[in-house]
Amino acid sequence: xxxxxxxxxxxxxxxxxxxxxxxxxxxxxxxxxxxxxxxxxxxxxxxxxxxxxxxxxxxxxxxxxxxxxxxxxxxxxxxxxxxxxxxxxxxxxxxxxxxxxxxxxxxxxxxxxxxxxxxxxxxxxxxxxxxxxxxxxxxxxxxxxxxxxxxxxxxxxxxxxxxxxxxxxxxxxxxxxxxxxxxxxxxxxxxxxxxxxxxxxxxxxxxxxxxxxxxxxxxxxxxxxxxxxxxxxxxxxxxxxxxxxxxxxxxxxxxxxxxxxxxxxxxxxxxxxxxxxxxxxxx
Amino acid sequence: xxxxxxxxxxxxxxxxxxxxxxxxxxxxxxxxxxxxxxxxxxxxxxxxxxxxxxxxxxxxxxxxxxxxxxxxxxxxxxxxxxxxxxxxxxxxxxxxxxxxxxxxxxxxxxxxxxxxxxxxxxxxxxxxxxxxxxxxxxxxxxxxxxxxxxxxxxxxxxxxxxxxxxxxxxxxxxxxxxxxxxxxxxxxxxxxxxxxxxxxxxxxxxxxxxxxxxxxxxxxxxxxxxxxxxxxxxxxxxxxxxxxxxxxxxxxxxxxxxxxxxxxxxxxxxxxxx
Numbered sequence: 250x251x252x253x254x255x256x257x258x259x260x261x262x263x264x265x266x267x268x269x270x271x272x273x274x275x276x277x278x279x280x281x282x283x284x285x286x287x288x289x290x291x292x293x294x295x296x297x298x299x300x301x302x303x304x305x306x307x308x309x310x311x312x313x314x315x316x317x318x319x320x321x322x323x324x325x326x327x328x329x330x331x332x333x334x335x336x337x338x339x340x341x342x343x344x345x346x347x348x349x350x351x352x353x354x355x356x357x358x359x360x361x362x363x364x365x366x367x368x369x370x371x372x373x374x375x376x377x378x379x380x381x382x383x384x385x386x387x388x389x390x391x392x393x394x395x396x397x398x399x400x401x402x403x404x405x406x407x408x409x410x411x412x413x414x415x416x417x418x419x420x421x422x423x424x425x426x427x428x429x430x431x432x433x434x435x436x437x438x439x440x441x442x443x444x445x446x447x448x449x450x451x452x453x454x455x456x457x458x459x460x461x462x463x464x465x466x467x468x469x470x471x472x473x474x475x476x477x478x479x480x481x482x483x484x485x486x487x488x489x490x491x492x493x494x495x496x497x498x499x500x501x502x503x504x505x506x507x508x509x510x511x512x513x514x515x516x517x518x519x520x521x522x523x524x525x526x527x528x529x530x531x532x
Numbered sequence: 533x534x535x536x537x538x539x540x541x542x543x544x545x546x547x548x549x550x551x552x553x554x555x556x557x558x559x560x561x562x563x564x565x566x567x568x569x570x571x572x573x574x575x576x577x578x579x580x581x582x583x584x585x586x587x588x589x590x591x592x593x594x595x596x597x598x599x600x601x602x603x604x605x606x607x608x609x610x611x612x613x614x615x616x617x618x619x620x621x622x623x624x625x626x627x628x629x630x631x632x633x634x635x636x637x638x639x640x641x642x643x644x645x646x647x648x649x650x651x652x653x654x655x656x657x658x659x660x661x662x663x664x665x666x667x668x669x670x671x672x673x674x675x676x677x678x679x680x681x682x683x684x685x686x687x688x689x690x691x692x693x694x695x696x697x698x699x700x701x702x703x704x705x706x707x708x709x710x711x712x713x714x715x716x717x718x719x720x721x722x723x724x725x726x727x728x729x730x731x732x733x734x735x736x737x738x739x740x741x742x743x744x745x746x747x748x749x750x751x752x753x754x755x756x757x758x759x760x761x762x763x764x765x766x767x768x769x770x771x772x773x774x775x776x777x778x779x780x781x782x783x784x785x786x787x788x789x790x791x792x793x794x795x796x797x798x799x800x801x802x803x804x805x806x
Contacts, residue, residue, distance in 0.1 A: 268556060268557060271556045274758075274761075275761075282762065282765055282766065282769060283769070322756075322760070323763060324760055324763025324766070325756060325759040351578055351582070351585075354581075381581060381585050382590075383582045383585065384586070386676055386677070386680065387672075387676065390676065399590075401590075401593075401632050401633030401634055402589060406589075406632070408632075409633065410633065441684050442680030442681070442683065442684040442685070443680055446688060447683065457756055458753065458755040458759065459749075459752055459756045461752045462748055462749045462752060466689060466692070467684075467688075469710070470691065470692020470693075471692060472684065478752070479752065479755050479759055480755070480759035480762070495763075495766065499762040499763075499766075502758070502762050502765075503758055503762065506758045507754070507755070510758075
């Protein structure tokens with residue numbers, strides 16, 4: 250085949266209908282889900298540091314988990330939340346759950362119902378769901394100063410004073426670690442600004458991939474102990490805890506899809522430069 | 533064939549997922565229906581959740597907390613207003629007051645009144661009252677945010693940029709990169725001086741750092757979107773099983789056929805017009 254003809258074919262392929270690309274991505278995501286490849290998973294430093302932050306807690310210590318995500322980011326963040334719950338219950342850590350997003354409460358109920366029954370845990374003694382309160386950063390500030398003023402009842406309208414594990418819990422300073430599961434505003438940034446920084450309570454986070462760039466500076470500056478970044482981070486945490494879940498099983502598809510997208514980007518750039526070169530020759 | 537609520541829910545979830553995916557082909561009635569349903573349900577869910585988690589327990593619960601025993605004088609009159617509201621909706625205003633663990637605090641009349649003012653946006657004559665509520669919200673948010681940003685995003689980040697230079701080669705390279713990136717990035721966003729000469733060259737280095745940052749952000753965005761796709765595919769695979777009466781296959785077939793019929797009709801109309 251002569252060179253010109255080959256370049257013409259490449260340029261034509263570069264102008265392929267976007268729907269063909271959608272279809273190809275769908276296929277490359279679907280195949281590894283049906284036939285997993287079992288690609289290895291190695292924890293990155295940021296995930297390892299998040300794991301260490303929880304692992305350093307002793308049985309009976311208090312972990313505040315905040316759910317700031319909804320169904321739209323569930324595949325990324327829910328596996329992390331479940332893996333952290335596994336970790337906390339395995340170590341006998343007391344788990345307190347609050348939600349800054351209304352749909353976060355659904356996610357929290359879902360995760361607690363799936364994980365808590367696997368361990369010898371009792372609601373109100375080992376874990377409690379305080380639920381959602383509207384107000385964004387004002388809620389974080391409220392928890393930091395006086396949690397009892399904001400939460401007089403839990404999500405089932407049980408008086409907080411009657412919940413055994415709430416004894417001695419009055420503000421954020423009564424917790425040993427904050428763990429925020431965040432997909433945007435309000436989320437990790439607000440917890441750093443109005444929760445962790447002013448009170449000095451250590452904090453770590455699990456975020457949606459799209460938020461990682463915004464969050465990493467806080468981790469670099471030492472304001473966060475660690476960051477679990479998107480589905481790969483969830484898979485790494487699952488591997489560290491030894492409880493495989495949706496994160497690990499989705500990683501093959503994630504890796505293959507990334508590879509294909511990178512190839513598309515390289516191919517798109519090549520055809521763009523070829524076309525530009527050809528049009529420059531014409532004029 | 534038995535259709536339990538779980539199976540009906542699965543069919544509904546599959547339909548909505550496929551309806552949203554159908555937008556990748558082109559805008560169509562399935563996508564529109566799913567989009568409108570999502571917006572409506574979200575708005576309704578948020579309004580209801582906000583009311584039952586904040587307004588009812590934390591506002592009304594502080595204005596009319598549950599009281600035991602006899603009441604007299606002003607307090608009885610105050611609870612007379614409550615009883616009047618309760619006559620309309622006993623679920624929101626249960627008999628004897630709201631038991632959410634609060635003490636009575638009439639200062640909460642201020643947010644109550646400001647909240648009512650907010651609703652006056654719907655009135656042309658009294659719409660101006662909503663500005664008072666908005667002013668309060670804007671002022672409060674500005675004050676809160678100023679403190680948060682100053683402390684965590686400026687002071688703590690400046691502190692975080694003061695990095696050790698001589699702690700091994702790796703640390704030294706990382707620290708130098710962070711310092712160069714921070715300074716050149718700040719130079720780029722300084723618009724009071726024309727970006728020419730040495731200043732222009734430094735700000736150009738800043739652009740390179742910004743570009744790398746945008747590239748990383750794009751990579752993370754792709755990762756996020758693929759994760760969401762994986763999540764939806766998981767559900768579609770799960771609901772394609774016999775226990776859900778092969779919901780995915782049936783609904784996929786129906787949507788593809790109907791979209792095909794629509795495309796065929798549209799082509800016919802276009803031919804007629806021509």
